[in-house]
Amino acid sequence: MLLHKGCYRARLAAGPADVAAAQALRTLCFRTGAADCDAYDAACMHVLVEEARTGSLVCCFRLLLLESGAELGRSYSAQFYDLEGLRAFRGRMAELGRFCIHPDQHSADILRVAWGAVTALVDAKDVQMLFGCSSFAGTSAAEYLDTFAMLKHRHLAPPCWLPGVKAPDVFRFAAGLRPRPDPKLAMLRMPPLLRTYLVMGGWVSDHAVVDARMNTLHVFTGLEIAAIPAARKRRLRAAAG
Structure with a gap:
């Protein structure tokens, strides 16, 4: 058991049945039709967030540990982004992927327990950078223009870490974005996972990848653990305690 807070508990998958349950939830959330499973599942730790009383699965995600940026080629994200700049990162890294919450579940406590x-x-694995693909539902950029404009103006990666374009179908933030995005609309359309990354000091790529198989747009997202504000770290560790 990783933690138990209020109505929810988080734990690592204990075997193939737990991984299959996570894959089923992913299939439901991402609406992939075919079962959402891939070769990366075998290399990852899978975390399940459950309703404590019933054991119902309400959220899941997976983590892939890398010893340094030199191992980024093993990551899911490396299929879609040129991560050459990040290969110089010397600390341990973890890729957070396939994060999803059951569409019928709306308690904010689920996200808190997941984080x-x-x-x-x-903390246990001494991870120095967390990264992954933060997904937006659907493959049309039109409804996210305010969000993408805000990301471009406020949250781009440092030049030394900025991912390059690799995927064949991308939406570049330099093209067609509003010079003055509507902040309320931008936040409304921003996925909760990405919003949490950003309040902790996270940053994103300068383009979104159009992923037709997963029916999403996604942006590369990075978070250096050392850059998280001290007050935010205390709150996160209190939630994990």
Whole structure:
């Protein structure tokens, strides 16, 4: 058990049945039709967030540990982004992927418990950078223009870490974005996972990848653990305690 807070608990998958349950939830959330499973599943730790009383699965994600940026070629994200700049990162890294919450579940405590579990694993494994693909539902950029404009103006990666374009179908933030995005609309359309990354000091790529198989747009997202504000770290560790 990673943690138990209020109505929810988080734990690592104990075997193939747990991984299959996570894959089933991913299939439901991402609406992939065919079962959402891939070769990366075997290399990852899978975390399940469950309703404590019933054991119902309400959220899941997976983590892939890398010893340094030199191992980024093993990551899921490396299929879609040129991560050459990040290969110089010397600390341990973890790729957070396939994060999803059951569409019928709306409690904010689920996200809090999930981040508490992430924090517990980051601390236990001495992770220095968390990264992954933050997904937007659908493959049309039109409804996310305010969000993408805000990301471009406020949250781009440092030049030394900025991912390059690799995927064949991308939406570049330099093209067609509003010079003055509507902040309320931008936040409304921003996925909760990405919003949490950003309040902790995270950053994103300068383009979104159009992923037709997963029916999403996604942006590369990075978070250097050392850059998280001290007050935020205390809250995260309190949630993980």
